[in-house]
Amino acid sequence: MILNEQVELEIKDAKYIIIAKHQSPDWDAFGSSLGLYHLIKDNFPNKEIFLVGEPDEYNLDLWSKNLDINIVKESLLITVDTANIERVDFDQKKYVSKIIKIDHHIVYENNFGNYNLVLENTIACCEVITLFALDRKWKISQIAARNLYKGLITDSNRFMYEGTSSSTFFVAATLKETGINIQEIYSELYMRSFQCAKWNAHVLLNSILSNGIIYYVATNDEHLEWVNDDLKFEQWKSVVDVFNNIKEVKIWMLIYPKDDGTFGVSLRSNKYSIVEVANKFNGGGHRLASGAKIKNLDEIPAILNELHKIINEGERK
Incomplete structure (x- = not known):
């Protein structure tokens, strides 16, 4: 897929990478951000990557605040799970050098990225990211898979929503094959006080x-x-x-x-x-x-x- 090749090339060439999700994030937003962060780290270990916006409670040390404007200006911004630019949870987004949008929402206005990897027929952005990683033959570590699986099951409501497809189950099976403990993941997400x-x-x-x-x-x-x-x-x-x-x-x-x-x-x-x-x-x-x-x-x-x-x-x- 030519678009996937272009996206991978931009990631390879970027000096700095910023990953941003939407405001008031759900677990598809968190999972997409963290999953993509670890995927890039697994496959391009020397890349300098910044996660921005509201942090999740389990990975507080990974999230960046108050990025230097000079770094921002040289950065590739990758937005995940966000349909429109206004909802991107990053105040400095207008200063970045390029934007890649990765998403699965219905597009009602023009895509805002220089490259737009948008698959509207997928149930979750984590599904889009996993399919991209498989297409590029990237290594998928357990920690990346764990976060991507969280987004997949929450946005599909544990595979009960109508947008769940054979592709969704293929992605779930692929992530499970990394050795993730899905019982532990379900308990973490759904165990209530x-x-x-x-x-x-x-x-x-x-x-x-x-x-x-x-x-x-x-x-x-x-x-x-x-x-x-x-x-x-x-x-x-x-x-x-x-x-x-x-x-x-x-x-x-x-x-x-x-x-x-x-x-x-x-x-x-x-x-x-x-x-x-x-x-x-x-x-x-x-x-x-x-x-x-x-x-x-x-x-x-x-x-x-x-x-x-x-x-x-x-x-x-």
């Missing part, structure tokens, strides 16, 4: 069900009350999944406060495409799993109205 279980129950008991749509509005006070060492922010936010597989629910969402005073919206469905609604509200993502952002809670009725339109149109077909 009692505090987390109580938060899930609280949200479910206090949610609002409206004609096939269920949602919960989390507050700053709840953030302060619930998030601690026993309930990390990502677990607090992933409570949206508690609404899955409820017979009466067709679309579900969690609305939560962000540091800048706006509100994030996690949107999910097991049947209806909600990505168009996400796009209307400053977001994007996938057909059945998307994210959006609203300025204030007064916009909730507008979102609900758009979502009800989708359900009504779907039921008329």
Whole structure:
């Protein structure tokens, strides 16, 4: 594949490499960043690589802060799991020499990279990166495979989402063959504290069900009350999944406060495409799993109205 060759050549030629993911990262973003970091280190040991943006709790020592502007100007920036340039979690992105975009999201606007390795039919960015590494015959170490597998299973919801394909299972098998302990990975990702279980129950008991749509509005006070060492922010936010597989629910969402005073919206469905609604509200993502952002809670009725339109149109077909 010519594009893969070009991407590999840019990586080989780069003096410095910066890897950036999207804001408010999930594990496909973390896994893509860390997986690609270790892949490049495994295959080009002398490369100087910087991970930027919000760090994950397990690899704090790998993440860089306050990069020297002279290094940034000579750097190749590789963005992972990020559809648009505004969501890239790196304040100095406009100063880099080149950008490679690696992603799997639906492209609704022009790609922003000098090279754009985007496979929309894959379930996770970690799948794209693994396929790229296999095409280039790169060595895949256990530590790279471990992070890539985390992104693969979280974005596919343990291979249950409709975008899961034979390619997804091929990638999973390839990563498993490196010797990773998948039971350990699943425990790390899905083992819950009692505090987390109580938060899930609280949200479910206090949610609002409206004609096939269920949602919960989390507050700053709840953030302060619930998030601690026993309930990390990502677990607090992933409570949206508690609404899955409820017979009466067709679309579900969690609305939560962000540091800048706006509100994030996690949107999910097991049947209806909600990505168009996400796009209307400053977001994007996938057909059945998307994210959006609203300025204030007064916009909730507008979102609900758009979502009800989708359900009504779907039921008329």
